[in-house]
Amino acid sequence: MARQGQGRHITKRTVDSLQANPLRPLLVWDDEVKGFGVSVSPGGVKSFFLNYRANGSRERRFTIGRFGEWTVERARKEAAQLKAAVGRGEDPLADRRARRQKTDTAPTVADLAARVLAEHYEKKSASSRRNAEMLFRLHLLPALGSRPVADVTWQDLDKLHRRLGAAHPFMANRLLSLASKAWALAQRWQWFPQDRSNPATRHDRFAEPGRGRGLGGQELGRIGAALEQEDDAAAVAAFGFCLFTGARPGEVISARWEDIDLAARTWQLKEAKTGPRVVILGEAAADVLAGLARCGPWVFARPGASGKHLPSLRPLWERVTVRAELPAGVRLYDASRHAFGTAAAELDVDREVRKLLMGHAPGTDAHDRYTHRSRSLVAAADLVSGWLRAALDREPEPRSDVIEFRELTPTRRSARA
Numbered sequence: 001m002a003r004q005g006q007g008r009h010i011t012k013r014t015v016d017s018l019q020a021n022p023l024r025p026l027l028v029w030d031d032e033v034k035g036f037g038v039s040v041s042p043g044g045v046k047s048f049f050l051n052y053r054a055n056g057s058r059e060r061r062f063t064i065g066r067f068g069e070w071t072v073e074r075a076r077k078e079a080a081q082l083k084a085a086v087g088r089g090e091d092p093l094a095d096r097r098a099r100r101q102k103t104d105t106a107p108t109v110a111d112l113a114a115r116v117l118a119e120h121y122e123k124k125s126a127s128s129r130r131n132a133e134m135l136f137r138l139h140l141l142p143a144l145g146s147r148p149v150a151d152v153t154w155q156d157l158d159k160l161h162r163r164l165g166a167a168h169p170f171m172a173n174r175l176l177s178l179a180s181k182a183w184a185l186a187q188r189w190q191w192f193p194q195d196r197s198n199p200a201t202r203h204d205r206f207a208e209p210g211r212g213r214g215l216g217g218q219e220l221g222r223i224g225a226a227l228e229q230e231d232d233a234a235a236v237a238a239f240g241f242c243l244f245t246g247a248r249p250g251e252v253i254s255a256r257w258e259d260i261d262l263a264a265r266t267w268q269l270k271e272a273k274t275g276p277r278v279v280i281l282g283e284a285a286a287d288v289l290a291g292l293a294r295c296g297p298w299v300f301a302r303p304g305a306s307g308k309h310l311p312s313l314r315p316l317w318e319r320v321t322v323r324a325e326l327p328a329g330v331r332l333y334d335a336s337r338h339a340f341g342t343a344a345a346e347l348d349v350d351r352e353v354r355k356l357l358m359g360h361a362p363g364t365d366a367h368d369r370y371t372h373r374s375r376s377l378v379a380a381a382d383l384v385s386g387w388l389r390a391a392l393d394r395e396p397e398p399r400s401d402v403i404e405f406r407e408l409t410p411t412r413r414s415a416r417a
Contacts, residue, residue, distance in 0.1 A: 010038055010076070015067050020044040036079035038067065048075035050082050054091035062093050106148040107191045110141055115189070116182045126271045127250060135171070135178050139164060149191045152183075154199045161203055169206035176200050219326060221394035223335060226323035235316040237288050238300040239336070242313070243392070244285035244385035246340030246358045248272075249332055253310040255299040262286055265378055269359070277359045280377045282385030344384045353380050 008014060010030045018026065018040050026040040035051040046067035053059050062082060064075050082092045113136040121129040143160050144152055157179055165172030179200035186192035230236050242252045251269060259268040265286060267279040281289070295301055298309035317332040337358070344354045354360075357380060390396070 010036075010072055012072050014038075015046055015072060018046065030076065030079075033076055033079045033083065035083065036076060048072075048079070050079045050092075052083065052086045052092075054086055054094070055089065057091075060091075060093050062096070106150060107186075108145065109147050109149055109152065110145040112149050112182055112186055112191065113141060113145070116185055120181070120185060125275065127248070131174070132178055135175050139171075139175055140179065149183075149186050150193060152199050154197070154202070157199050158203055165206045170208055173205045173208065176203055176205065219324065220335075220339075220388075220391040222324035223320055223326070224392035224394060226320040227392075229323060230316065230319070232303065232316060234300050234303055234310055235313060237292060238310055238313055239316060239320075240288045240389075240392070241285055241300075242332075242336035243339060243388050244282055244288065245279055245381075246337050246344075246384075247279055248337055249313050253300055253313065255309075256297050257294055257299055258297065260289060260299065262289060265381075272359055279359070280357060280381045282378070282381030282383075284385035284389040285381070339388065340384060343387050344380070347383055347387060349380045349384065353377060357381060357384070 008028060008031060010028060014028065015038055018028065018038070020026065020040050020042055022042050025042065027037055028039075029035075029037040033050075036048070037051070038046060038048050040046050048064040048067065048070055050062045050064060051059055052062065064070060064078050064082075070078075085092055117129065117133060117136070121132050124132075139160065144156060147156075157176065161172050161176055164175060177200075180198055183192055183198045183200050187194055187198070192198075227236050227239065238249075238252050241247070241255075242249050245252070245267070247267075247269070251272060255267065255269075259270065260266075261268075262281070265281040267281060268276075269279050270276050289299065292299065296307055298307075300310045302308040302310050313332060317335075320326075321330060341354060341358055344357065349357075353376060356377060
């Protein structure tokens with residue numbers, strides 16, 4: 001290899017002045033740290049290196065890093081520290097290769113995502129699994145999927161959280177919750193050091209402003225009028241069933257006849273966000289079902305598609321919001337599940353009864369768990385669904401003029417992944 005001088009004091013000006021030899025690498029040696037130098041490849045790449053002998057072996061070359069990414073002074077200091085390690089009997093090049101080999105076999109974030117979904121979310125509801133899979137696929141894996149789990153830092157997740165939170169604060173906070181659970185499991189599985197803090201904790205969460213809009217009786221009546229112009233009878237029925245039961249739209253469109261007992265006024269919801277539960281059917285909800293023809297396993301069958309249920313209520317809702325001239329930002333969730341919960345509150349339905357009707361966990365007091373019998377639940381479901389049907393049909397409202405759709409407060413909203 002060609003050498004330019006013997007023992008020049010390398011400076012930034014020195015490195016800047018070096019020109020590539022198209023035939024062979026060019027090496028320049030430093031006069032301060034023996035073995036330290038800079039190389040210039042035939043292609044013009046300039047890199048700092050250290051030549052050394054470990055334990056009497058032949059001379060080895062350790063590449064410190066590229067000029068530009070490393071300053072001359074920082075590279076010289078690193079070379080001095082490496083020489084000190086060699087003096088203690090260490091072999092920097094062998095250590096680097098061992099670390100790389102360990103990294104190559106270490107579990108990655110992609111491995112962690114696969115195991116978390118397979119083992120942890122196997123016990124969760126279908127919606128929770130879908131949300132976790134979506135957050136992994138769209139955000140965590142593109143940014144960190146190939147990184148070893150143990151190498152992910154607080155700064156890595158903070159950068160991801162901030163980038164996503166600029167436009168989607170709710171999703172950014174849910175991403176941190178998912179990551180917190182994933183790295184807690186990684187520690188349990190010994191994929192992440194026990195003596196290190198979970199990198200998804202101690203972040204400043206984004207403020208989550210309340211979502212939803214207040215709708216008065218006139219707006220609900222306009223929704224009813226807009227629904228009357230619809231040709232998709234199955235979608236209209238599914239919307240009414242959402243509103244009159246307070247169930248989530250995704251739960252409603254996948255309802256099966258085998259889980260419905262009209263005589264008992266119940267719907268066995270086998271997969272819900274909080275686990276299996278029984279939905280009590282108020283009279284208005286039962287009337288929706290009584291008006292449907294049974295043509296397959298699905299309650300809300302997809303028109304013209306044998307054996308399939310409605311894929312979504314979003315197209316219907318987009319048409320309704322335009323026809324009803326609703327304020328911007330009003331969501332299907334606001335005009336269904338939130339409407340049911342708030343109407344129940346406006347009608348002074350007992351808080352624990354409301355929670356049971358909507359599938360929220362009952363109170364911790366044993367009295368709360370055993371007081372409410374089916375009669376009181378059916379009566380409450382009749383009251384709320386009847387109130388909402390009257391508003392939708394533009395009949396005189398039984399109690400209040402305005403239904404306020406109130407978002408759950410952060411202290412009551414679950415942050416678990």
